[in-house]
Amino acid sequence: MLRPTRGTLVAGALGGLAAASSVALTATSGWLIVRAAEQPVILTLIVAIVLVRTFGIARPVFRYAERVRSHDAALAELSDRRTSAYRALIPLTPARLGRRRRADLLTGFVHDLDDEVDAQVRVVVPLVAATLAGVGAAVVAGSLLPPAALVIAAALVAAAVVAGLDLAGELAGQRDSVAARAGIARAAHVATTKTTELQAISATGWALDQLDEAQAQAERAALRQARGRALGATATPVVTGLATAAMAYVVAGALADGQVIAPIAALLLLMPLALGDVLGTLPDAMGAWARSRAARDRVADLLDQEPAVADTPGLPDLAPATSRTLGTDGVVAAWHPDSARITLPDRVVRPGEHLAITGPNGCGKSTMLSVLARHLDPVSGRSTIDGRDAQDVSLASARAQVAVVDDEPHLFTGTVRANLLLARPGADDDAVREALTRAGLGSWLAGLPDGLDTDLGAGGRGMSGGERSRFAIARALLSDRPVLLLDEPVAHLDQPTARRVLTDLHTATRGRTVALVTHQALGLDGCDRHLRWTVAARTERTTT
Structure with a gap:
């Protein structure tokens, strides 16, 4: 289970403010353009002009703060995680490493730890940011026109369903992808470290064939894994388009009934469109989540083994000596x-x-x-x-x-x-x-x-x-x-x-x-x- 840290939650909140500023900038700009077309007294537009500038400045400022905070938190956790993981790995070496080649262990284990911690930045922050921005947009829309809140809520639910399907597809292809990556590492390790031996038995062609086959398997695994990502990348804009069309229908009726004025109608119409940029980060987040879950399981399978040596606390140390029996x-x-x-x-x-x-x-x-x-x-x-x-x-x-x-x-x-x-x-x-x-x-x-x-x-x-x-x-x-x-x-x-x-x-x-x-x-x-x-x-x- 993904366990957010306090640092990444703070970073997610900052990301939510950046995303909310982006949505507010687009919506407020729409209000300002339509209202300015009515040629009112300029002083009545001052507040909207200031808000546009404020949201325009706030978006990069909050985004920068989110990046700094999230990476600081992730790097600190990665340092702690590596230290504890390597400490747990020492009693398992080499008896509990099974038949894993050194290339698999050195590259695979390090990559797994990176992927596991990487989820804090690539999963927690986008999910928190999207949730905060989406809920904020629904609240604002509901305060202006209650049916509009239902459209925003429906868009958020649809995006969550698409993200879930994306995650399921990514998880299904993750095992094949990791196995293929390990195959490339093994083949490359043999080809680069056993060159002399391979030349001695005229097996360099065989080694290259093994590397080609491993690469082909990796390509097939990547293609299967990409299908889940393609679903998210395709369905998210579709959800955004449908939400915008639904909002246009709701706003048109409200405008005809005099429930909202034209500038408010423009603000509401642009709101789901602006949310599309926020929801567009979810497919990549689901891919990172799938990699993190698979990496966490592999790390746990390795580190949760019973050590091959007993380390009883309180036993004495040996006195120094220049040789031993x-x-x-x-x-x-x-x-x-x-x-x-x-x-x-x-x-x-x-x-x-x-x-x-x-x-x-x-x-x-x-x-x-x-x-x-x-x-x-x-x-x-x-x-x-x-x-x-x-x-x-x-x-x-x-x-x-x-x-x-x-x-x-x-x-x-x-x-x-x-x-x-x-x-x-x-x-x-x-x-x-x-x-x-x-x-x-x-x-x-x-x-x-x-x-x-x-x-x-x-x-x-x-x-x-x-x-x-x-x-x-x-x-x-x-x-x-x-x-x-x-x-x-x-x-x-x-x-x-x-x-x-x-x-x-x-x-x-x-x-x-x-x-x-x-x-x-x-x-x-x-x-x-x-x-x-x-x-x-x-x-x-x-x-x-």
Whole structure:
């Protein structure tokens, strides 16, 4: 349900005053023109002239005030909503995100929050403004000629019915539209981030075909969704025309009977026509309302899930340390209550040890890293930190021990410094440069035109696959956390680049506890132990 805030209600009231001023300007102008045609004494027109000027000035003034107030209220709510939504999202990451791709989550979730809050400006304000202006017009018309109020009221009811039908049509097409948008995001994500892999298997044509098909589905969904909007856009002027014709009929009879004079008749005749501009905002408002409802449902479906980790208040924090012992003891884990359960091996990663973990897809390697990182709590058994059950310490403290690097490091639009300070907000520039140098990006940093102030991401400098992997490792190093968990950090790199990245990684992380999931044999170089397991059997060997 749409819940207006106090700020948007105030903005709606200001919008109502602007709309009422617009209606009054048109109606009063009609009165003035007809009355002036009768050539009365000029002093009898002074009041009407002043009112025309007043309404003409009031309309943009109130509209400006409404825009400022509504956007201030919406932006404040968006800031609060994003903060609370991201806070609720943290305990769900990554176990409760299902099979959603990163592109879907990063773009879809942000768009959904924007659409949900956008309704305050695009729905509440127009509806409040239209209601106030319509009721005001009906009251004024009724005071001049009671039957005229019935015409205005009938026009408002008809506009409300059209808006309801418009909303129903928009809602019917909204799901298809969102699914199509997600399909485009997935196809574009694959085409732009997997270019090398697609070229290697001659699948670039397939990727483009997928993108074309997703775009075609989006076009079909947009066409279905536009039918509801077309109904509103077409029917609203029809309602306005019928109301004007009905008002002309009522006014003509009243004028013939001497119930009203010609200037009043002109004022009443122009009133439904002026209301047409106000009612014309309703189709767009219904579209925004449909988007908001669908977005709110999707956000709720995601955030209302039970977290995959327990965050019990009052648990103690861990004391600072430069490395940690991590372990699993009889752990059985599941990514979702209804999904298959995975039995993990009992294993201990000793302080300062570099452990390589290999095995076929689906055997539980990434699940093991998620359990160790407190991204996923065991269904049974326990994960340990320094021999202590990880669930006996605070969630924030347990997660603060671990830095995670995966196979698709994300670059946010912003500077090099801002991207790295996500790992440790209080770090100074010297610490940032040292992390980049230790990750093997010292020469890359020296070649940047603006150093740490160089922009990355959309509209900024691009990075190769090897540079992105090293950048993610630099983030982990800058975090200064005692444990690094790496999930296929060089999966998409060629063998020479991958070897160099891993060599620099092992050199930079000596003294820290490292668990490295890898499919490549070269990932074993530099590791102290190698754990290989399948669903049926597990083996272990020590590397010298």
